[in-house]
Amino acid sequence: xxxxxxxxxxxxxxxxxxxxxxxxxxxxxxxxxxxxxxxxxxxxxxxxxxxxxxxxxxxxxxxxxxxxxxxxxxxxxxxxxxxxxxxxxxxxxxxxxxxxxxxxxxxxxxxxxxxxxxxx
Amino acid sequence: xxxxxxxxxxxxxxxxxxxxxxxxxxxxxxxxxxxxxxxxxxxxxxxxxxxxxxxxxxxxxxxxxxxxxxxxxxxxxxxxxxxxxxxxxxxxxxxxxxxxxxxxxxxxxxxxxxxxxxxxxxxxxxxxxxxxxxxxxxxxxx
Numbered sequence: 001x002x003x004x005x006x007x008x009x010x011x012x013x014x015x016x017x018x019x020x021x022x023x024x025x026x027x028x029x030x031x032x033x034x035x036x037x038x039x040x041x042x043x044x045x046x047x048x049x050x051x052x053x054x055x056x057x058x059x060x061x062x063x064x065x066x067x068x069x070x071x072x073x074x075x076x077x078x079x080x081x082x083x084x085x086x087x088x089x090x091x092x093x094x095x096x097x098x099x100x101x102x103x104x105x106x107x108x109x110x111x112x113x114x115x116x117x118x119x120x
Numbered sequence: 121x122x123x124x125x126x127x128x129x130x131x132x133x134x135x136x137x138x139x140x141x142x143x144x145x146x147x148x149x150x151x152x153x154x155x156x157x158x159x160x161x162x163x164x165x166x167x168x169x170x171x172x173x174x175x176x177x178x179x180x181x182x183x184x185x186x187x188x189x190x191x192x193x194x195x196x197x198x199x200x201x202x203x204x205x206x207x208x209x210x211x212x213x214x215x216x217x218x219x220x221x222x223x224x225x226x227x228x229x230x231x232x233x234x235x236x237x238x239x240x241x242x243x244x245x246x247x248x249x250x251x252x253x254x255x256x257x258x259x260x261x262x
Contacts, residue, residue: 003140022140022143024136024139024140024143024168024172025136025139025168025172025175025176026136026137026139026140032227055143055161055165057139057165057168057172057231057234058169058172058228058230058231058234059172061230062226062227062228062229062230063227065218065221065222065226065227065230066225066226066227067225068222069222069223069225085158086157086158086161089158089162090162090165090234093162093234093237093238094216094218094230094233094234094237095218096218098218099218099219099222
């Protein structure tokens with residue numbers, strides 16, 4: 001049974017990945033494949049939209065962690081938005097909130113990327 | 121005090137497709153033990169992490185090898201024991217350094233840290249070829 005899915009959308013130079021459902025070690029390959037495809041297409045400004053993400057384990061968090069350095073080296077970033085309180089708490093528990101930007105919604109995350117581009 | 125015998129024990133094969141079932145079961149048992157939904161979800165995540173490590177590191181992705189889960193309920197806490205064969209786990213002794221993991225482009229290294237931060241105790245042991253991960257969470261009063 002498919003309990004996790006990921007879709008992506010490109011807006012200008014920003015890629016938004018929409019995570020849906022229960023993301024654990026069993027489904028993580030699907031997420032990594034989408035992340036690799038996104039970066040492979042030259043997109044390094046990435047928003048992870050977790051509005052429909054009900055659960056994440058370290059397997060999924062590891063993908064967000066493992067590609068951050070690469071996208072930042074290329075002038076991009078990974079920002080997260082629209083997480084439920086429960087999912088946000090898990091990221092906060094291991095210190096992701098010190099390193100990543102967590103935004104209220106996608107529009108705000110897009111704005112943050114525009115702010116950085118304007119300053120550059 | 122936890123009882124000598126588990127309130128519930130199950131055996132599962134080392135398959136990641138069963139992780140969600142274990143998470144739902146653990147969440148349910150934690151809720152019965154008066155943990156609030158947020159705490160119950162975190163306890164279930166700790167169990168997910170422990171079993172994922174068993175499948176990846178102890179059984180190294182092999183389809184054979186049982187995993188036994190035992191749940192012990194006390195008035196103010198929940199103890200979970202995970203018993204398995206395979207390579208004995210060697211959890212990192214040092215606290216995780218997230219910035220270093222990112223610099224090293226690592227995708228792993230968060231699981232045991234999550235378990236430690238969620239549960240009150242996490243202990244690994246190996247006796248007579250059987251590995252054990254024992255975790256306890258106390259239900260602290262508000």
